[in-house]
Amino acid sequence: MQVSERTISVTNSTLSTLIDELGTECQNVITLIHQLQLPDLSDRQKAEILAELMSAAIHLNVHCGEDFQTLVAEEMENLSDDDEEDFEQINRVFT
Numbered sequence: 898m899q900v901s902e903r904t905i906s907v908t909n910s911t912l913s914t915l916i917d918e919l920g921t922e923c924q925n926v927i928t929l930i931h932q933l934q935l936p937d938l939s940d941r942q943k944a945e946i947l948a949e950l951m952s953a954a955i956h957l958n959v960h961c962g963e964d965f966q967t968l969v970a971e972e973m974e975n976l977s978d979d980d981e982e983d984f985e986q987i988n989r990v991f992t
Contacts, residue, residue: 904960908975913970919960 905913930987933943 907972909972911937912965915960915965915968919957919965922953922957922960926950926957929953948991 905916907913907916929946932938932946933950938946
């Protein structure tokens with residue numbers, strides 16, 4: 898399942914791939930949440946959905962670790978300084 902057919906506009910190809918994978922996993926989480934909202938689920942169905950949700954949450958936690966954050970910060974550093982004040986505010990969030 899792909900989030901979008903559009904190209905992600907970052908210069909680092911690794912970061913682009915990670916962002917695409919992040920979007921796919923987030924879509925998976927949304928799907929699982931919607932499944933949990935279905936009426937009349939059996940306990941077995943709930944257990945399977947919750948197990949998949951836990952797996953997705955663990956994957957997201959690992960996926961968004963320090964390496965991902967570093968790639969995002971590096972990408973931000975490569976942006977133009979036209980909006981330097983805005984950039985500094987965003988950068989403070991990540992540090």
